[in-house]
Amino acid sequence: MGWLRSRWKSILFFLFLIVLWQVAVDSGFLLRFIVPSPTDVLGEIAGRWDRLLMHLGYTLMIALAGFVIALAIGVTMAVLIAHSRFLAESLYPILVLSQVVPTIAIAPLLSIWFGPGEVTKLIVVFLITVFPIVVNTTAGLLQVDDDLLYVVKGLKASRWKIFVLIRLPNALPSLFAAMRISITLAVIGAVVAEFVAGSIGLGYVVFTGAANVNTRLVFAAVVLLGAMGIALFTAVKLLQRVALPWAQGTKEGEA
């Protein structure tokens, strides 16, 4: 309740926007087939709840699985890049290239190579999600205080010990910042993948709605995607609070 009480101004503002939206549609200011009203959208969600829940579950699964894969491979790549000049010079260009080529452009190609199933979708999510993780983790691993390194090297600390005891903990705050970005990118990746192939998922529902000019359906799916994205983002935020109690920093708005 304290959480609610401290945020009542923002909640009120949010509710005001929704009421404004409803009035705009009901009064005819916004055309209903282009922008359905909040009640239209909620009605659509309620009417199709079972099926939309199924689609949501699928998109969530793809986003999470792709995110976990990106996390595992991304952190590994960062460690390799930080410790091996050869790998840094070989991997980084490939990684940047994979980001410069728009994933939505190569997704149909991936679908031909790997089929229109989960493999293609996980690759798409991976490609969209991995970059912030690699970049941030690499930076976190490498940007250790020089004086600290000087001292521990003087004490004959091995590269491995430095990595485990100094670099890795140092990288965690950066990694979590990247995770917040990447978890929302993972949802985008899942949606992009579903636009391109398959017959299930909220991205597929958006595409179906758009192709049939069923804007209610599109909005319903988009609202659920938004809710899912917010929930995942908040989950990562809470995870950071639990995992890194020693690195909370200053709260937002209190700098």
Added chain:
Amino acid sequence: MMKTAAAIGMATAGFALPAAAQTEITFHLDFLVNGYHAPFYIAEANGMYEAAGLDVTINPGRGSTDAISTVASGNAEIGFADAGAVAQAVANGAPVTVVAAILQEAPYGIISYTEDGIDEPTDLHGHSLAVVPAGATTQALPAFMALNEVDPDQVEMITYNFGATVPSFLSGQVDATIGYLFGEFLAARNEADRDVQIMRFYNWGFDVYSNSIIVNNSFLEENPEAVRAFVHASIEGVEYAMENPEEAVQAAAANTETPFETLLEQFEVALPLIYNADAEANGIGSMTPEKWDRTQRVNVEFGEQSDMVAPEDLFTTEFLPQ
């Protein structure tokens, strides 16, 4: 006593003999589930494919070119794609063959507001047109324009994604859009505040086949009986859907978020193109060399297809019911 013994004997005999393995087939559609796909869904739902020894999975596609590449690459054994698009792909080396022309008439055209008076192809001059490169209509567009002396430089063609064409048309961002009779045209007509019309390519030199069942060539060579069974069961699906449209459309509705009423309307509008005079006389899905020649020629002479493909490399009627 004897009856029970006999029953038990038959039951155990049934358990002892393994059931004949069903051939697994992935059927990749040309697009998202639409009313005209109802025959396939009812064939699947009512066990017509199963009875023919087939275990069929129907996957919605993302345009004829997507369906063709999926079948060509072997990710699906059988697919559903526009005949014109297939001919172009085969001319470019795609290893697929057409075995039944379910949609006997090209359903695509240009959709516009009646009051704008785009009644003839050349009326397009000075207007903007939404196009979707991955779709059959846009693939046929160069030929349509060349055949009817439409100057492409006088038509502002804007590329959109599939889902954006009709909203852009309805909100006035474009004057006209490409689309299917039972797809974009219905959607536009149902949401527009004014009269909407479609200028079908069929009436302007495109007396050609449209969406057809295509098969991956390797699969065709190795499993001709499965292909025959699939075609026959699909045609059975069409006949059943003609007699029981609501049940058939319900089977399709169970696989998509598009409402039943929309799908039913789509099916009813599509049916005359599936069961036209030719289909009535020669059978659903039947194909003639003459019409295939026309289907190819219009794209070779006026469009983007490089060369004519020899009929035996493009289609075969041997799997249709004789």
